[in-house]
Structures are given as structure tokens and as C-alpha cells.
Amino acid sequence: MCSELKNNENVIDIQSLTFKYGTRTVLDNINLQVKKGAFLGLVGPNGSGKSTLLKCILGLLQPSSGNIKLFGKSSHKFKDWDKIGFVSQKANSFNTGFPATVYEVVSMGLFGKVGLFRFLTKQHKEKVKEAIELVGLSEYMKQNIGELSGGQQQRVFIARALVSDPELIILDEPTVGVDIHSVNNFYAMLSQLNQMGITLLLVTHDVSGMTNHVNAVACLNRHLHFHGNTKDFQENHKLSAFHGQEVHLLVHNHSTRGGE
Numbered sequence: 001m002c003s004e005l006k007n008n009e010n011v012i013d014i015q016s017l018t019f020k021y022g023t024r025t026v027l028d029n030i031n032l033q034v035k036k037g038a039f040l041g042l043v044g045p046n047g048s049g050k051s052t053l054l055k056c057i058l059g060l061l062q063p064s065s066g067n068i069k070l071f072g073k074s075s076h077k078f079k080d081w082d083k084i085g086f087v088s089q090k091a092n093s094f095n096t097g098f099p100a101t102v103y104e105v106v107s108m109g110l111f112g113k114v115g116l117f118r119f120l121t122k123q124h125k126e127k128v129k130e131a132i133e134l135v136g137l138s139e140y141m142k143q144n145i146g147e148l149s150g151g152q153q154q155r156v157f158i159a160r161a162l163v164s165d166p167e168l169i170i171l172d173e174p175t176v177g178v179d180i181h182s183v184n185n186f187y188a189m190l191s192q193l194n195q196m197g198i199t200l201l202l203v204t205h206d207v208s209g210m211t212n213h214v215n216a217v218a219c220l221n222r223h224l225h226f227h228g229n230t231k232d233f234q235e236n237h238k239l240s241a242f243h244g245q246e247v248h249l250l251v252h253n254h255s256t257r258g259g260e
């Protein structure tokens with residue numbers, strides 16, 4: 001699926017990035033590299049600049065200074081947006097009362113490639129089914145999305161991102177509103193996608209939930225305070241320095257089924 005970049009190459013390369021809203025600096029000299037195959041958790045307190053950083057990466061905001069490269073290309077010259085899937089908070093991304101089946105919602109992920117109101121080919125239809133299967137929702141294919149649980153709905157949005165064969169998926173707080181049992185399964189599914197070679201950047205407040213699944217963590221609070229592997233992240237002194245108080249991580253080694 002993801003063959004163009006070698007394993008040690010950067011999917012995202014952020015160099016000396018500063019972003020200001022007016023005169024207020026909310027991102028200050030950020031340097032962050034996300035390697036191909038990484039599953040990076042980006043954490044930080046409210047207002048620390050996480051969404052702003054994502055918007056800069058996605059080309060929705062222009063940095064005040066610094067550079068962002070996506071797949072080795074400057075973000076302002078980057079055109080292969082098909083390579084990047086984006087899954088936002090469920091509540092912000094979709095009106096779940098919308099009368100559409102799981103199959104229809106996932107098909108929408110192909111509109112960028114196929115065009116709106118064009119017919120899907122047999123291969124496209126197979127692709128949609130494959131994506132739904134990958135997120136474990138085959139039996140819900142014909143069900144209305146509004147009838148699914150929060151965790152299942154988020155899986156639908158992942159499948160919608162997967163149909164265009166992205167090499168990187170960026171997730172902004174995808175577990176907000178998802179019950180605790182479904183969250184574990186949701187992370188396990190993300191790990192599976194990562195093992196298939198998809199690079200993942202997960203923005204979350206759920207520090208304890210994600211720690212067992214991601215393979216690297218970045219801590220943002222206007223500055224990048226830490227970027228490294230989960231083992232180092234779990235050392236309390238790093239977290240203390242970051243949050244200004246002692247933080248205890250809950251690390252769950254079991255996976256709980258149910259709740260979906």
C-alpha cells in the first residue's frame with residue numbers, strides 16, 4: 001500500500017514552524033518529523049496549539065514562518081492530497097442524523113477521485129467493501145449510520161478515509177464521545193492499520209488510552225516539549241515538566257471487548 005518512501009523517510013517534516021493569530025504566537029519554533037510507518041500521538045493541554053498545527057499541516061493555515069514538507073514536498077507545492085486521510089471529531093465532521101447507510105458514507109471518500117454524481121465502477125465498489133471490512137463493520141454495511149454507536153461511527157469515518165488508499169491518516173480527537181470499552185478496540189484497529197504500513201498522526205487528550213498503542217509521542221504546548229518513544233514518555237519527570245504537575249499514567253495491557 002505505502003511503497004514510495006523508504007522506512008526512514010519523513011512523511012511530515014516540520015522545520016522551525018511559528019504560527020501567530022494576529023500578534024499572539026501559538027506555535028513557537030516547532031521542529032517535528034513523522035517518519036513513514038510511525039504511529040505518533042500528539043498530546044497537549046487545551047489551547048496548546050494542536051488543532052492549529054494540524055491546520056498548518058493540512059494547508060488550511062499559512063505558517064507565519066518556517067516550512068512544512070509532506071512526502072518530501074513543500075506543503076504549498078504539495079498536490080497529492082489523496083495520500084492523506086483526515087478524521088476529525090465525530091461531532092464536528094458529520095451530521096449523524098443524515099439518512100445514509102454505512103456503505104454510502106464510505107463511498108463519499110471516493111468523491112475526490114471519482115467525482116460527485118459519477119457512478120462507481122466495480123473496482124470502486126470492491127474498494128468500499130474492503131475498507132468497511134478492514135474496520136470490522138461488514139455486517140453493518142446497509143445500516144443507517146445514525147443507528148450505530150459512537151465507536152462504530154468513528155470506524156465508518158476511518159473507512160471513508162481508507163477508500164482512497166491514504167499513506168498517512170491524521171486523526172483529531174477521534175475518541176471524543178466514544179465509550180471507554182469501544183476506545184480500546186478503536187485503538188487496536190488503528191494499530192492494525194499502522195501494521196499494514198499506514199502512518200498515523202493522532203491528536204488526543206486521552207494520554208493514558210493511547211500510550212499502549214502509539215509508538216511515539218509528541219507533547220505540544222506552544223513549544224514542542226517532548227518527542228520520543230512511549231517508554232521515555234512514560235517517565236514521570238518528562239510528564240511533570242510538561243504539565244507542570246505530576247502525572248500518573250494508567251497503562252492497560254489487556255484489551256476489553258464489548259461496548260460496540
Ligand SMILES: Nc1ncnc2c1ncn2[C@@H]1O[C@H](COP(=O)(O)OP(=O)(O)OP(=O)(O)O)[C@@H](O)[C@H]1O
Nearest residue numbers: 021022026044045046047048049050051052053205
Ligand atoms: N481563529 C483563531 N483566532 C484567534 N485565536 C485562535 C483561533 N483559533 C485558536 N486560537 C487560539 O490559539 C490557541 C491554540 O488553539 P488550538 O485550537 O490550536 O489549541 P488545541 O491544543 O487544539 O486546543 P483544544 O485541545 O482545546 O482543542 C488557543 O489559545 C486558541 O484560543
